[in-house]
Structure formats: C-alpha cells, structure tokens
Amino acid sequence: MFTPxxxxxxxxxxxxxxVIYALMALGITFIYSIVKMINWSMGEFYMIGSYAxxxxxxxxxGPNMWWLAAVxxxxxxxxxxxxxxxxxxxxxxxxGIERKDDYAxxxxxxxxxxxxxxxxxxxxxxxRTPGTTLGAVMLGPLPxxxxxxxxxxxxxxxxxxxxxxxxxxxxGLALRAASQSRVGAQTSGVDVLALDKIAFGIGxxxxxxxxxxxAPVFMVYPTNxxxxxxxxxxxxxxxxxxxxxxxxxxxxLLGIAESxxxxxxxxxYQNAYGFLLLLxxxxxxxxxxxxxxxxxx
Amino acid sequence: xSVPILETRKLTKRFGGFLANSEIDFSVAGGEIRGIxxxxxxxxxxxxxxxxxxxxxxxxDVLLSGESVIALEPHEIARKGLVRSFQVARVFGNLTLxxxxxxxxxxxxxxxxxxxxxxxxxxxxxxxIKLDRLADHPAxxxxxxxxxxxxxxxxxxxxxxxxxxxxxxxxxxxxxIKDTLMDLIEAENRAKSVSFVVVSHEMAVMRRLxxxxxxxxxxxxxxxxxxxxxxxxxxxxxAYLGKGYA
Numbered sequence: 291m292f293t294p295x296x297x298x299x300x301x302x303x304x305x306x307x308x309v310i311y312a313l314m315a316l317g318i319t320f321i322y323s324i325v326k327m328i329n330w331s332m333g334e335f336y337m338i339g340s341y342a343x344x345x346x347x348x349x350x351x352g353p354n355m356w357w358l359a360a361v362x363x364x365x366x367x368x369x370x371x372x373x374x375x376x377x378x379x380x381x382x383x384x385x386g387i388e389r390k391d392d393y394a395x396x397x398x399x400x401x402x403x404x405x406x407x408x409x410x411x412x413x414x415x416x417x418r419t420p421g422t423t424l425g426a427v428m429l430g431p432l433p434x435x436x437x438x439x440x441x442x443x444x445x446x447x448x449x450x451x452x453x454x455x456x457x458x459x460x461x462g463l464a465l466r467a468a469s470q471s472r473v474g475a476q477t478s479g480v481d482v483l484a485l486d487k488i489a490f491g492i493g494x495x496x497x498x499x500x501x502x503x504x505a506p507v508f509m510v511y512p513t514n515x516x517x518x519x520x521x522x523x524x525x526x527x528x529x530x531x532x533x534x535x536x537x538x539x540x541x542x543l544l545g546i547a548e549s550x551x552x553x554x555x556x557x558x559y560q561n562a563y564g565f566l567l568l569l570x571x572x573x574x575x576x577x578x579x580x581x582x583x584x585x586x587x
Numbered sequence: 588x589s590v591p592i593l594e595t596r597k598l599t600k601r602f603g604g605f606l607a608n609s610e611i612d613f614s615v616a617g618g619e620i621r622g623i624x625x626x627x628x629x630x631x632x633x634x635x636x637x638x639x640x641x642x643x644x645x646x647x648d649v650l651l652s653g654e655s656v657i658a659l660e661p662h663e664i665a666r667k668g669l670v671r672s673f674q675v676a677r678v679f680g681n682l683t684l685x686x687x688x689x690x691x692x693x694x695x696x697x698x699x700x701x702x703x704x705x706x707x708x709x710x711x712x713x714x715x716i717k718l719d720r721l722a723d724h725p726a727x728x729x730x731x732x733x734x735x736x737x738x739x740x741x742x743x744x745x746x747x748x749x750x751x752x753x754x755x756x757x758x759x760x761x762x763x764i765k766d767t768l769m770d771l772i773e774a775e776n777r778a779k780s781v782s783f784v785v786v787s788h789e790m791a792v793m794r795r796l797x798x799x800x801x802x803x804x805x806x807x808x809x810x811x812x813x814x815x816x817x818x819x820x821x822x823x824x825x826a827y828l829g830k831g832y833a
Binding site (some may be wrong): 460463464466467470471473474475476477478479480482483506 | 639640641660661662663665666667671673677678679680682687689690691693694695697702741745747
C-alpha cells in the first residue's frame with residue numbers, strides 16, 4: 291500500500307544504505323583509476339574489515355567504542371593493502387610503466403579465493419556480530435536502525451575526508467595527475483609506483499571501513515563481502531568506471547531503487563531492483579552516468 | 588674541459604632484430620642548446636626514451652653531470668634534473684592549467700612555502716606562454732599547440748631542471764606559439780643556463796636555437812656540427828631526400 295510516510299521512509303532508508311554501498315564503489319573506482327586494474331577481491335577486504343571490527347569490539351574496546359574500532363579496522367585493511375600491492379600486484383605489470391592489467395586482475399581473483407577460504411579455515415562458517423548499543427533513531431516521524439544510521443554518518447565523513455585529501459593535498463594532486471597519465475606523472479618526478487601502493491591501500495581501506503561499519507547490520511562471516519562487492523560493481527557500471535561523483539550518485543540511486551522496490555513491490559527481490567536499474571542505464575547510456583568514453587591509444 | 592652535463596656512451600637499443608640505437612656517443616655541454624635531426628625512424632625518440640629511463644637500453648651508459656643514471660627510475664632521473672617533454676603532449680586533461688604546473692613543482696619540493704612559491708612561478712609561466720586567462724580551466728580544453736606549450740612549461744616548474752630534452756615540440760604548432768616557445772627556451776637558457784636538447788624537423792627553428800646539430804640516421808650519429816656544416820654533407824642530404832639527389 292502506498293502512503294507518503296512509507297515512501298519517505300523507504301527513500302531515507304535507500305539513501306542511508308546507498309551511501310555505504312558507495313564507499314565500496316569508491317574503493318573499486320579509485321584503484322582502477324590509479325593502478326589501472328579491477329580488484330575483484332574488494333569483498334574480501336570488506337570481510338577482513340568486518341572481522342577486524344568484530345575482534346576489536348569484542349576483545350578490546352567494547353561496543354561503545356565502535357567508532358574507534360571502525361577507524362582502526364579501516365587502517366589495518368589499508369595497511370594490508372599497502373603491503374599486498376607491491377608483493378602481488380606490481381610484479382604482474384612487467385615491462386615499464388605503461389602496463390597491461392590482465393594478469394593483475396586474475397591475481398586478485400586468486401587472492402579472493404585465498405582470503406575467503408582462509409577466513410573459513412580460521413573462524414569457521416559461523417555468523418558473528420560485534421553487537422551494538424545504539425538504539426533506533428527517529429528521522430522526523432520515522433524510525434531508522436541506530437547502527438545503520440551511525441554507519442551512514444561515518445561513511446559520509448569518510449567520503450568527505452577522501453574528497454579533501456584528493457582535492458587539497460599534495461598527495462591528492464599527485465594521485466589525480468597519475469590517474470590522467472602515468473608516464474606524464476612519472477617524468478614530472480612523481481614516484482608512481484609508490485602511489486600505486488597508497489592507492490591500493492586507500493581503495494581496500496574504504497572497503498574495510500564499509501565492512502567494519504556494516505558488521506552489526508549484515509553480520510560477520512567468511513562470504514559476507516559477496517553481496518556488497520556485487521553492489522559495488524553494479525554502482526561502478528551505473529555511475530561510470532573511473533568517476534568518483536558517479537560512484538556516489540549511483541550508490542545512492544541503487545540504494546533508493548532497492549529500498550523502494552522492496553517496500554512497494556516485493557522484498558524478496560531486493561537484489562533484482564538494482565540490476566533492473568543497471569540494465570536501464572546500460573540501455574540508455576552504455577558508458578554509465580558519468581563515464582567517459584575511453585580512447586585506446 | 589669541464590664535465591658535460593649530459594653524456595651517452597655507446598648507448599644501444601635493440602627491439603628484437605631491429606637496431607633502433609647503435610652505440611651512440613653523445614655529449615652536451617652545460618648551457619648548450621643542441622639540436623637533433625634525422626629522418627623518420629632514425630631512432631630520435633628512442634634515444635630520448637633511453638636517456639630519460641622510459642625504456643631500458645640494451646647496453647651502454649647515460650651520464651648526467653658525470654654520474655650514471657642508467658639504473659634509476661624515470662621519476663628519479665627527472666628529480667636529478669634531466670627533464671623531458673613528449674612528442675604527443677602528456678598533459679593532465681582533467682586538471683587545471685595551474686595544477687598541471689604545480690604537480691612537477693610539488694613532486695620535488697614540499698613544505699610550508701612550497702605551494703605559494705610554486706603558485707607564483709606557475710602564474711609567471713602562464714603569463715609568459717600567454718595562457719594566464721585559462722589558468723583555472725582544465726587542460727583538456729586546450730588546443731594541440733597550447734598543450735605543447737603547457738607541457739614544456741611544466742618542465743620549467745621542476746626546481747632541479749638542468750637539462751631539458753624536448754621531443755619534437757614544434758610539430759603541428761602554429762607560428763605564433765612556435766615563437767613563444769622559442770622565446771621561452773632562450774630565456775630559460777640565458778637566465779638559468781639550462782641546457783637543451785631539441786629534437787625537431789624544423790630547420791628554421793634549429794638555425795635560430797641551436798649552436799650545434801647532431802644528425803641521427805638509422806640509429807647512428809652520422810654528423811655533428813653547425814646546421815650549415817651538416818647540411819652540406821652528402822650522406823645527410825641523401826638520407827633525407829633519397830639517393831637520386833646527391
């Protein structure tokens with residue numbers, strides 16, 4: 291049944307979850323724009339982030355310090371990414387700075403399998419939760435889960451921080467330059483290989499943050515990254531690969547489409563609505579909402 | 588005699604069976620503007636790529652102020668002062684003109700005043716190349732010739748710059764921009780005694796800028812001297828015009 295209140299609630303719920311999805315998409319698109327490859331193991335870094343959150347909350351800080359735990363979880367995932375890139379990704383790009391991405395992409399699929407099975411071996415297939423002490427929040431007359439809303443606020447803060455880093459810092463300028471021309475940046479004196487490590491770390495760190503924030507909402511288990519990764523890639527296709535505003539707007543659109551669809555049509559098909567949106571965008575704008583057609587040199 | 592700013596010793600590059608550069612011995616003095624000419628496919632761009640670390644040489648050595656740079660990464664070579672431009676201008680399309688110029692400056696100098704110093708310098712350069720009114724526009728809005736200007740100017744932003752390799756900076760550039768570019772090169776050469784190596788086909792440009800010309804044919808240095816000297820050489824004319832003309 292359609293009422294304006296229900297519509298507003300579904301809309302807000304959609305925006306809230308959409309912004310968190312966008313974190314994931316931002317990570318994928320950011321790694322692509324610098325390192326020039328698709329990282330298929332994003333969901334596993336999301337998973338590591340959620341386990342880190344679980345461990346830190348349960349064994350160290352307690353549920354009241356969830357926000358500090360989320361920051362620490364994201365930082366540890368950043369560190370893992372920063373260490374993994376030079377060992378696994380960089381050696382795949384042989385022969386200079388202008389590189390092929392195929393091997394690196396396949397390596398991330400292998401990494402996905404390794405991490406997922408490692409998690410199963412270590413923690414078993416059980417679903418865990420760090421728990422939350424946050425009660426429901428009233429948005430106007432409408433209730434929203436406290437943990438979800440907190441995750442939303444943190445995701446917004448992380449996106450704002452990411453934007454400031456990219457726009458106002460020297461590192462951001464170097465990253466933006468490298469995303470335009472790797473050789474150009476390198477011959478300007480920028481150490482592009484060092485940037486690759488940082489970009490990979492930041493990208494998977496964003497996924498880790500999403501995992502940490504959503505740990506009390508979607509639970510912690512070895513394959514919990516699958517759904518959010520799928521959504522991350524849907525968002526990338528909708529928004530256009532390589533576009534940061536595209537990732538944000540498409541993330542929110544996807545969240546709204548899912549939320550409205552499951553409220554007013556049928557909640558069983560929640561994951562299908564995003565794909566319908568995806569198909570519509572592909573039919574109308576094949577390069578995505580903000581995508582640029584790439585000219586192959 | 589003082590140590591040359593840039594020197595190559597038996598620099599060689601083989602692509603499979605094709606010998607692109609063959610034992611090139613080459614030396615540029617501090618403050619010199621050197622020209623490199625040669626017909627298409629003579630190995631000029633390969634030579635520039637080898638010297639700046641973009642491609643590894645098969646054998647031979649490159650020395651910058653007497654110090655070998657062969658084992659260094661391209662960004663390390665640039666930071667040591669050997670800077671280059673590309674034949675197809677590699678500007679950062681989505682960055683503003685100012686940011687395009689700031690990037691190479693900040694790649695070498697960080698600190699509290701670096702940003703302001705870089706900004707001042709960038710605005711001065713944009714003035715010189717007459718692109719100041721586009722300072723806050725993205726570089727992808729520029730024409731081909733303006734891109735070349737911006738790219739060459741970006742090299743001057745590097746604080747360490749001592750030797751600048753310009754790979755065909757005048758190709759497809761209109762006469763006004765060509766003049767601007769030559770003025771810029773001469774000004775930086777006089778003011779800071781920056782050395783230049785200019786690869787070009789434009790004989791008028793070569794005559795005005797370069798004290799000495801090196802002729803590269805089929806990957807080898809075949810002549811060196813003033814433009815008139817090398818133009819008088821039978822083998823040079825033959826390589827350019829075909830066997831029937833000499």
